[in-house]
Amino acid sequence: xxxxxxxxxxxxxxxxxxxxxxxxxxxxxxxLGTFQAPSGMHWFGTDNLGRDLFALMVTGGQRTLxxxxxxxxxxxxxxxxxxxxGAYEGGVAQSLxxxxxxxxxxxxxxxxxxxxxxxxxxxxGMAGVIFGIGNIGQYINLANxxxxxxxxxxxxxxxxxxxxxxxxxxxxxxxxxxxxxLLVYMGNNASSVVLxxxxxxxxxxGTDVTSPDWGTLLYQYRxxxxxxxxLVLFPIAAICLLALFFHYTFDDGxxxxxxxxxxx
Amino acid sequence: MxxxxxxxxxxxxxxxxxxxLIFAVVRMxxxxxxxxxxxxxxxxHTEENVTxxxxxxxxxxxxxxxxxxxxxxxxxxxWGVSLVSGxxxxxxxxxxxxxxxxxxIAGLVLGATAAFFLGYRAAKRRGGFCDRFTAVLTVFTQSxxxxxxxxIIIYAxxxxxxxxxxxxxxxxxxxxxxVLITALYSMGGLSRVVREAFREEMKKSYxxxxxxxxxxxxxxxxRHACKPALASLISAVITxxxxxxxxxxxxxxxxxxxxxxxxxxxAMDSRDYNILQTYILVVILWMFVVHLVLHxxxxxxxxxxxx
Amino acid sequence: MEKxxxxxIVNKADSSGSADREPILEVENLNVRIRGxxxxxxxxxxxxxxxxxxxxGERWAIAGESGAGKSMTMNALTALLxxxxxxxxxxxxxxxxxxxxxxxxxxxYRERQRLLARQVAVIFQDSINALNxxxxxxxxxxxxxxxxxPGMEKIQLEQHLLARxxxxxxxxxxxxxxxxxxxLSGGMRQRIAIAMALESPGRILIADEPTTSLDAITxxxxxxxxxxxxxxxxxxxxxxxHNLGILQYMCDHVMILRNGAIVEQGEAAEVFAHPVHPYTxxxxxxxxxxxx
Numbered sequence: 001x002x003x004x005x006x007x008x009x010x011x012x013x014x015x016x017x018x019x020x021x022x023x024x025x026x027x028x029x030x031x032l033g034t035f036q037a038p039s040g041m042h043w044f045g046t047d048n049l050g051r052d053l054f055a056l057m058v059t060g061g062q063r064t065l066x067x068x069x070x071x072x073x074x075x076x077x078x079x080x081x082x083x084x085x086g087a088y089e090g091g092v093a094q095s096l097x098x099x100x101x102x103x104x105x106x107x108x109x110x111x112x113x114x115x116x117x118x119x120x121x122x123x124x125g126m127a128g129v130i131f132g133i134g135n136i137g138q139y140i141n142l143a144n145x146x147x148x149x150x151x152x153x154x155x156x157x158x159x160x161x162x163x164x165x166x167x168x169x170x171x172x173x174x175x176x177x178x179x180x181x182l183l184v185y186m187g188n189n190a191s192s193v194v195l196x197x198x199x200x201x202x203x204x205x206g207t208d209v210t211s212p213d214w215g216t217l218l219y220q221y222r223x224x225x226x227x228x229x230x231l232v233l234f235p236i237a238a239i240c241l242l243a244l245f246f247h248y249t250f251d252d253g254x255x256x257x258x259x260x261x262x263x264x
Numbered sequence: 265m266x267x268x269x270x271x272x273x274x275x276x277x278x279x280x281x282x283x284x285l286i287f288a289v290v291r292m293x294x295x296x297x298x299x300x301x302x303x304x305x306x307x308x309h310t311e312e313n314v315t316x317x318x319x320x321x322x323x324x325x326x327x328x329x330x331x332x333x334x335x336x337x338x339x340x341x342x343w344g345v346s347l348v349s350g351x352x353x354x355x356x357x358x359x360x361x362x363x364x365x366x367x368x369i370a371g372l373v374l375g376a377t378a379a380f381f382l383g384y385r386a387a388k389r390r391g392g393f394c395d396r397f398t399a400v401l402t403v404f405t406q407s408x409x410x411x412x413x414x415x416i417i418i419y420a421x422x423x424x425x426x427x428x429x430x431x432x433x434x435x436x437x438x439x440x441x442x443v444l445i446t447a448l449y450s451m452g453g454l455s456r457v458v459r460e461a462f463r464e465e466m467k468k469s470y471x472x473x474x475x476x477x478x479x480x481x482x483x484x485x486x487r488h489a490c491k492p493a494l495a496s497l498i499s500a501v502i503t504x505x506x507x508x509x510x511x512x513x514x515x516x517x518x519x520x521x522x523x524x525x526x527x528x529x530x531a532m533d534s535r536d537y538n539i540l541q542t543y544i545l546v547v548i549l550w551m552f553v554v555h556l557v558l559h560x561x562x563x564x565x566x567x568x569x570x571x
Numbered sequence: 572m573e574k575x576x577x578x579x580i581v582n583k584a585d586s587s588g589s590a591d592r593e594p595i596l597e598v599e600n601l602n603v604r605i606r607g608x609x610x611x612x613x614x615x616x617x618x619x620x621x622x623x624x625x626x627x628g629e630r631w632a633i634a635g636e637s638g639a640g641k642s643m644t645m646n647a648l649t650a651l652l653x654x655x656x657x658x659x660x661x662x663x664x665x666x667x668x669x670x671x672x673x674x675x676x677x678x679x680y681r682e683r684q685r686l687l688a689r690q691v692a693v694i695f696q697d698s699i700n701a702l703n704x705x706x707x708x709x710x711x712x713x714x715x716x717x718x719x720x721p722g723m724e725k726i727q728l729e730q731h732l733l734a735r736x737x738x739x740x741x742x743x744x745x746x747x748x749x750x751x752x753x754x755l756s757g758g759m760r761q762r763i764a765i766a767m768a769l770e771s772p773g774r775i776l777i778a779d780e781p782t783t784s785l786d787a788i789t790x791x792x793x794x795x796x797x798x799x800x801x802x803x804x805x806x807x808x809x810x811x812x813h814n815l816g817i818l819q820y821m822c823d824h825v826m827i828l829r830n831g832a833i834v835e836q837g838e839a840a841e842v843f844a845h846p847v848h849p850y851t852x853x854x855x856x857x858x859x860x861x862x863x
Contacts, residue, residue: 110510118532478688
């Protein structure tokens, strides 16, 4: 528990840092000062256009967090809600929700995001919404299965007999029991959203200077891999670290069982 | 019988809903293919030109008529022509599909096979090499994007060591790398799924009972307890397939493989309605075929629930 | 874990006729520890210095409350404990068919398991779930028979199965063999599981609470069934249960376990009539109260 609080503390500082730190205008180019090494003036140095890499990285980080936040919020809230309600209600509602889950799982969200960003322009908010909708399916399936398991427990049928309201049983009693598993899934999902977004920015017409996403930066700098590896290494490190962070923070050791079998 | 019917009905609905959705989406775009076409030939956007081109592209009729004509033709196998170049779309797709589809299929088959054995070994020796390796691999694939690995591979093999030509020649290195990366990335998560399934079986009474009768432990797991693990593996593959397909889109781009996604990018530039619409339907059909095959395999496995 | 108050009490050492029979299983100072970083440096000490001798044809009851180490004892005797996570010390000597005695703890794990499968037939607590849900009854049964008699002819094998089904009261003939466990009733599955366990040529049968998950009537018929089988085959029995009533009915010897150690052992009639250890006295008193 201590480790978790520590991780969250770091994360809080990181977010505050990203959004509060003053940084140079990312559009400011300086053609005389290209490829400058890191210094007090430019913490991460400058790129091929003389832009401040630190400023670009910070802006990219803000956008990535925005995407992760929008996406996981949409899929977690909508997915858990629909999955639980579907399992509780059964019948037509369940079939409809199941159809929705199948539908969004079958249509590759990466492809949808590509099409949408090409048609309506590339924006972090939109990418978040599309990944969010695309990932709903797995949350629905997970919440659905967990809720059905819970429904078979004695305490739920007891509560039904006692006449507790539907929402009370679902959100007051079932949800707290399944939220742990859902959160672990959400952690993995947040990691994968970081990667998906980086990938999308990498192909997603990565020439837009005003949206310096980590993936976009990688696309722009990939030709300098030999001459100035720093430009490529910073975005790579940022993507990997953020993904790793989400993976570990939501990981819950208590869920893992360590039962011994005759094979151990 | 009823289940089969419902299954097919579900896919019919998915196909139908997706077709309407994509049809509507492409028509909500801010700029139309007519504009793009006129721009491409440096023609003025006069009323006359626009009307003429709209008519020529068949965009002047009511939307329902357009939709019905398109979907009707698609089902009959006439996928129409590109609005921009006038090429036959079906021929173009059939030329590109082998690349995109084979990356997904070959990568996944390779990855799933390896995942099964890795997962088995990881389950058998808890905390052993395979167990730790698959755990690390899973974290790796969750934190390092495919395209970054591609960049590194291109740099290492193509630029530094010069043992593979990725962007010149017949592109076989690029294709192989894409397949291997897909395999590696599906292997991580899938091997953990297999591991969990095997460990679940190991706890069961019948496994202990078989060992007590004198069956070697390995035989019990691999021959008699493998079905549930295989079933979990296949179910996981089914849910991940769309993601794998999306991933191969990125890989095609990174390795400059002339597959469907390169075509998609050009089609998006020219706002080619027909190609965009067809692309989505082809993807859904492809998903249908893969899901159908995998669900049939699951049926054949016939894993029974315990009472 | 609390230390046992007294050492083992041997109740009026064996005076009956069975004393002159050959011992078939001798356990001496058996200790079991579970290793693992979660359990401290020395691990958890689960069984403490178990020593007992089982002679040919005897029927032993292993009694005690849940958690006393009954199932652990059985798993230790049959090499069904995790290989690396568990540390065994002491000796477990079985008498082989040729009369030689083998300390199975001195054998490598794999070897031990193979050997014991031929020495001991085991019936588990959860015998209803003891069948592989994904294989037909026939396949599992055939595999088991072929394990003990490799290369058996196909026709012979089928005849053998049908004959065994007759003996064990499994109805339905080859129709049943083609079915999956979930298509059969619980009682039927249990009979099949017992039948498969007894394909083993072993002279010892260890039954670990085989009736706990059954209703009273099925319980009774299963117990009777096992008893009849033993009467016919003359196998030695180790019957593990917390149900003193059944133990008294089935067995002629008893050992009482508490906190992983034997507190009292001896002839059943003697122990039940004149328990010496206070724990045994309490156990018997409480059982009588419930039975009325």
